[in-house]
Amino acid sequence: MRLFVALVTTFAASSALLLAQDEEPPPNFILIYCDDLGYGDVGCFGSEKHRTPRIDSLATEGMRLTSFYSTSGVCTPSRSSLMTGCYPRRVNMHQSAQGEWVLFPVARKGLNPGEITVAEVLRSRGYATACVGKWHLGDQPPFLPTRQGFQSYLGIPYSNDMGARQRKKNPPLPLMRDERVIDAPVKQDTLTKRYTDEAIRFITENRERPFFLYLPHTFPHLPLYASESFLGKSANGRYGDSVEEIDWSTGRILDKLTELKLDRRTVVMFASDNGAASRAGGSNAPLRGHKGSTWEGGMRVPCVVRWPGVVPAGVECDAVTSTIDVLPTFAAISGAQAPTDRVIDGKDISPLLRGDSGAVSPHGAFFYYFKDQLQAVRHGRWKLHLARTEKKKELPVRLYDLDRDIAESTDVAAAHPDVVARIQALAEGCRGDLGDRGLRGAHQRPAGIMEDPGQLTLLGR
Amino acid sequence: MRLFVALVTTFAASSALLLAQDEEPPPNFILIYCDDLGYGDVGCFGSEKHRTPRIDSLATEGMRLTSFYSTSGVCTPSRSSLMTGCYPRRVNMHQSAQGEWVLFPVARKGLNPGEITVAEVLRSRGYATACVGKWHLGDQPPFLPTRQGFQSYLGIPYSNDMGARQRKKNPPLPLMRDERVIDAPVKQDTLTKRYTDEAIRFITENRERPFFLYLPHTFPHLPLYASESFLGKSANGRYGDSVEEIDWSTGRILDKLTELKLDRRTVVMFASDNGAASRAGGSNAPLRGHKGSTWEGGMRVPCVVRWPGVVPAGVECDAVTSTIDVLPTFAAISGAQAPTDRVIDGKDISPLLRGDSGAVSPHGAFFYYFKDQLQAVRHGRWKLHLARTEKKKELPVRLYDLDRDIAESTDVAAAHPDVVARIQALAEGCRGDLGDRGLRGAHQRPAGIMEDPGQLTLLGR
Structure with a gap:
């Protein structure tokens, strides 16, 4: 409208x-x-x-x-x-x-x-x-x-x-x-x-x-x-x-x-x-x-x-x-x-x-997409890479503590199953909302499409 | 906007x-x-x-x-x-x-x-x-x-x-x-x-x-x-x-x-x-x-x-x-x-x-498209089919007098070169505005596109 x-x-x-x-x-x-x-x-x-x-x-x-x-x-x-x-x-x-x-x-x-x-x-x-x-x-x-x-x-x-x-x-x-x-x-x-x-x-x-x-x-x-x-x-x-x-x-x-x-x-x-x-x-x-x-x-x-x-x-x-x-x-x-x-x-x-005292990030979670695929979620200090297949390799979930390990070098998923589970639930909510590979999200909006695109050129059209 | x-x-x-x-x-x-x-x-x-x-x-x-x-x-x-x-x-x-x-x-x-x-x-x-x-x-x-x-x-x-x-x-x-x-x-x-x-x-x-x-x-x-x-x-x-x-x-x-x-x-x-x-x-x-x-x-x-x-x-x-x-x-x-x-x-x-006396069609011309192709133009009593190639056949321009020949049976283009020329000019204007095969129009607007379409199904999503 x-x-x-x-x-x-x-x-x-x-x-x-x-x-x-x-x-x-x-x-x-x-x-x-x-x-x-x-x-x-x-x-x-x-x-x-x-x-x-x-x-x-x-x-x-x-x-x-x-x-x-x-x-x-x-x-x-x-x-x-x-x-x-x-x-x-x-x-x-x-x-x-x-x-x-x-x-x-x-x-x-x-x-x-x-x-x-x-x-x-x-x-x-x-x-x-x-x-x-x-x-x-x-x-x-x-x-x-x-x-x-x-x-x-x-x-x-x-x-x-x-x-x-x-x-x-x-x-x-x-x-x-x-x-x-x-x-x-x-x-x-x-x-x-x-x-x-x-x-x-x-x-x-x-x-x-x-x-x-x-x-x-x-x-x-x-x-x-x-x-x-x-x-x-x-x-x-x-x-x-x-x-x-x-x-x-x-x-x-x-x-x-x-x-x-x-x-x-x-x-x-x-x-x-x-x-x-x-x-x-x-x-x-x-x-x-x-x-x-x-x-x-x-x-x-x-x-x-x-x-x-x-x-x-x-x-x-x-x-x-x-x-x-x-x-x-x-x-x-x-x-x-x-x-x-x-x-x-x-x-x-x-x-x-403004540097207000007590101001915190308004994002409960931040979502990392690669094209249409949800690949990772940040939640506070934690970043979870979701399990997926890439180049015929099976990648497991991997959890990083960005506060201690900004370079994502040490997977701590095994030590924090509760954190992994919490972030996976956030990912699930995101999938339903925004979609994931092969899955439409409930609240996506359309892009524009022109069936007859033309070149941008110097003279005239 | x-x-x-x-x-x-x-x-x-x-x-x-x-x-x-x-x-x-x-x-x-x-x-x-x-x-x-x-x-x-x-x-x-x-x-x-x-x-x-x-x-x-x-x-x-x-x-x-x-x-x-x-x-x-x-x-x-x-x-x-x-x-x-x-x-x-x-x-x-x-x-x-x-x-x-x-x-x-x-x-x-x-x-x-x-x-x-x-x-x-x-x-x-x-x-x-x-x-x-x-x-x-x-x-x-x-x-x-x-x-x-x-x-x-x-x-x-x-x-x-x-x-x-x-x-x-x-x-x-x-x-x-x-x-x-x-x-x-x-x-x-x-x-x-x-x-x-x-x-x-x-x-x-x-x-x-x-x-x-x-x-x-x-x-x-x-x-x-x-x-x-x-x-x-x-x-x-x-x-x-x-x-x-x-x-x-x-x-x-x-x-x-x-x-x-x-x-x-x-x-x-x-x-x-x-x-x-x-x-x-x-x-x-x-x-x-x-x-x-x-x-x-x-x-x-x-x-x-x-x-x-x-x-x-x-x-x-x-x-x-x-x-x-x-x-x-x-x-x-x-x-x-x-x-x-x-x-x-x-x-x-x-x-x-309303049947107002003197009311006439507000359309100087009406344009007939087949998909992206402008194929014909109606102008008053006349309808001009534009020249084109179809199924490897070259179709010439053809003019019909719809008032006398609603069935488009008799091509009268040869008898009315002035009408043909006038309608071809209308077609040219339409092409610039709306486009034609291989030609973008100046005033087209985009459709919507969703990159992740999903099926409409009975239960759930």
Whole structure:
């Protein structure tokens, strides 16, 4: 069910009015989201290879979330959660229409335009919204960011290894402004700089009103590029070069906030979409596993939040939090109404961000899916890998105590049958709700599908 | 983009208020929709085989629409138009996710819950709504009638030849109440009677308020059944038996309206979803072609509308009208707001229904699609079949003058090159908008897809 434009208009008008009458406008949000950046890839999370002083300053002036989870080891499902506050299976974005991990160019599938994104939630409070960077939730027109609450878009619609250079049948990697391709193939070494310029422009133009800037970087996803100023300058090859350019970009944004005196009025959040890939040069240390897996290294990502005067400075929060919490948390902070007509998996973690004494993780359990399969469950300090068959091998249940054993090295299932049983019951509940391999969940919602997808190309259609 | 429940509630409340303040409530709507009933299959459209006195009485007391079109020669796309007021390609319901003509059981695809159906439009005016019969717009829970504006549902979710008896891998043909299977396999000879009882119950319970009853019959789709009272009683085998039982059903409904003194407050519309199949016993006379084709026999269907005191009695209207017009027309008559945030292909034909002098078809052109392919265009009296390749045969453009040659027997393209050119330009515009084989349209919207469809079964999930 949807509402009609007449009503939307009324709603938007009254929201604007609300803002005008408020004594203080709600804060801006800037969400910097890297692609395949590992848990150990920035200084404030332990990297000794990469120089990331500006990202580290976010940690000094804000909070490190050390148990912050993406909902998937790969890009498309991860982003579907960030946008909707839901597990990927909830919104049927856990795999492509062909059963692949992520969407490929000219995909028939995309995030259902009927889903309510964090951008739409903030739009309802009168926020200016922009998406600058990699989208990857569908490349057909009805699936683009401009149809999901973003007033403007500059970026690539899917991963940077999906151009014609990688697969001949694919179109050249397109750079889009709103719904038009403005460059193809785009020169990838210019991307981080172009995104940053666009971000600065958007912040400057909207400095007088609440805004939401979603900045999903293209790197350090392979193939790796950096602009001339950064190429060959890091101690970790092109991987490090691209990370250090992202740090520079973050610095430019922070400097602009200072210049415009927006520091205290802006929540800056920095995170990644999943762990580093296994052979790209990244590090998930001290975690086990890589991008794509349900080991911690696949899904626990670095996350820092700065909001001077509200989020305490220089602190660490180890409570379980996730990208699904972004929508409800931003809604709560902004005073917007999160959707109430559907299940939202995320929770408002603003009490944790404020450092409220007694604030705990709102997640009784966190569920790790690999495509359509529920593979693991975190419950407090415990993580249970469920029994399953993989590559013709029978894997038994394995229990890890993440408080003592963050690297998932020692299976303690035999010593804690009660914990195993408790978590298996949680898994069973999740299966009924969200589904599992070969099993439909009771509360899944449909993705969108276009039977006649077309290529995004430079001229005309 | 969607609105939130808080707003929906407000809207619903204010609509109810509107109704309370109105001097006279808007009329009820009953839409009886047959499955595969041909143009020449009822008495008032020329059948001499079938006794259909009660359907014929609708024509005596109301209007026959003799150029009324379904948007497809088959079921799923046809119904997607009836519900949304749009061509099937607009809402990506022109074929299944596997490229088949219609949806099959455990279909991954369904009408996007984000689409606004005629039931949702009428709900916004406070109407009680029920769907009784065959749905066929998706069998997964998020696609069922109960998620598309119908407060209750009793019926089969897809065609009656899709049970386990026809294909072993399919579940037994389920009869559903709302979202639960209550009988499987359902005894098909009971269906028309059960539907009719349910319709009578709904009408009776809602006699004090505006209601919308959508009654999509299961027959005369194959396999053919009729209850004992009708079996073997017609002059046309089981086909005729099933049609005559539908006539009986229509009569019971009309009698109930009379009994409840609702005649003048109820718009009754009777139509079919496409032409009769080629070997089922039905008749599309005097039209050429059968179910599935873009000849008139595939898509022009019998249609009668009765609304005593408003629609003139015993008249015929030959203006081009279509199932896509149902949503805008019912919206206009009820005083509801049709969607304004998206393209709707249908038009308000209430001026034609009222018999307004000077009222003409609001359709400059009508487009005939076969799956994803634009095959023909009607423009006033003319119908152009576009050039195409079919079964390795090259078919040239062919032009028919339907006013003189309703059977499409004489190609007059050579004599009217100007008409051909004019219609080809209309076709070109349609292609850019809605697409054609191998060509995406600029204004298509996505269907819904569930990657993990499950069977609808009697017990539990």
